[in-house]
Amino acid sequence: MSVFSFRTGLLSPKFEAKLFAVIFTLLWFIVPISGVTGPAYAQERSIADHVREVGIPFSELSDLDRLIDRAGDHRLVLLGEASHGTSEYYSWRAGISKRLMEEKGFDFVIVEGDWPLAFRVNLHVKHLEQDPKDSREALSSFTRWPEWMWRNEEILELISWMHHYNEDRPEWQRAGFYGLDVYAYEQGIRDVLDFLREADGAAADRAERLYGCFSRHPDMNSYLQSVHSSRQHCGDELEEVHGLLEENKEQYMASDSTGFVNVLQSSRMIVFAERHIRGNLEQGPQSWNHRADHFYDAAARLLEQYGENARGIVWAHNTHIGDARATDMRNAGMKNIGQIAREEMGEDHVYAIGFGTYRGEVFAGRQWQGSRELMTVPEAIPGSYEEQIQQAGIPKVLLMFDNPDDHEPLLEPRGNRAIGVVYQPEQDAQQNYVETVMPVRYDAFMFFEETGALDPLD
Secondary structure (H helix, E strand, C coil): CCHHHCCCCCCCHHHHHHHHHHHHHHHHHHCCECCECHHHHHHHHHHHHHHHHHCEECCCHHHHHHHHHHHCCCCEEEECCCCCCEHHHHHHHHHHHHHHHHHHCCCEEEEEEEHHHHHHHHHHHCCCCCCCCCHHHHHCCCCCCCHHHCCEHHHHHHHHHHHHHCCCCCHHHCCEEEEEECCCHHHHHHHHHHHHHHHCHHHHHHHHHHHHHHHCCCCHHHHHHHHHHHCCCCHHHHHHHHHHHHHCHHHHHHHCHHHHHHHHHHHHHHHHHHHHHHHHHCCCCHHHHHHHHHHHHHHHHHHHHHCCCCCEEEECCHHHHCCHHHECCHHHCCCCHHHHHHHHHCHHHEEEEEEEEEEEEEEEECCCCCCCEEEEECCCCCCCHHHHHHCCCCCEEEEECCCHHHHHHHCCCEEEECCCCECCHHHHHHHCEEEECHHHHCCEEEEEEEECECCECC
16 A cells, blocks of 8 residues: 555544654655655754754743643643653643643643542642641652652642642632542552441442452552462452442532542542553553553543533653654553543644753662662763754753644654653663654653752652
């Protein structure tokens, strides 16, 4: 089949147009036209020149007016990061989030933190009865490793601002703060049972029996060993608890609407957490994808809860918010919220902004559950997006990809740095780059030549 008529019906027209631009560029590299290897020449001469030509230098939030106007037209704005321990990513995402809430009427921020723990912060920022009175105290709920991701000065400043922003607003207009992740499922189970003991004793007894299938295991490994040996899992029992809450929604909302919003989503989070854990027994990307499904589910349900015209902001790693179909994640069968949101909501309703750095410092651990260390982020590897953009000589630059065809020099797949909570800087070149087509993966990209580490609260 000719590449020039490759419509599949599986992708949206907009995404197929983007993909076509990438394929055309790759063919242009492979097949000389009239004896001239034009694109190779164009790429060699123009990546830095292209960034100088179309990039928007920034040093203050006011320099991002065009980005705010463009992103503000969407229902869901996805704000990425290239690490979980970099100050600039947090402070600039906070600044963008404030402007979207204040100027464009966005309703909530939902972050790559656990739902039950973030909901306690939500009580604070929305001035609800149970709220902690102090923003620092509100963040003390984030006790699970890596604590520095949310217990830091950058988040404290955002939470304090949201608390003040909501102060004189009607309750239904107050902006909320929530979590996407699945790892605090034990706290979620406690919250569900505590709520039901107050609202419906018989339902609480039933839920406790059903949850016992899962909660009797002291940790993830114990549960996996049980499933592996018995070939039986607890997924049906966990879904039954969620169904019980859904069936009695009217009664429970009347009893405690705020508490019910928390435990209803907690019960869904527990379902996805079990799937995510159990996915580790399967070959392939299932574990990752179940977590990605919850990321989207949590954001989509909040949009539904806030109403027809609701709009939200997602904070998560670039590997989550940048469309997986424009990376080598696609080859591994992995999806993410960036892909799912575009597919489910339509690309015109989703705006993804990636973040990256050329060099700097970062907080991370050398192993899972390891101690927090201040690490040096080495200069980006030759040929990566970060190295190529750095050559333009602009310390902070914003690239906006309204039309990927306008960014031909950036359409060749290349590495895009991705640092996790576990990081070995000496292995950066081998382990920390995702093959990417940047103008298709993101709608915009914010580049920092040099970044610093977060400022933890403790």
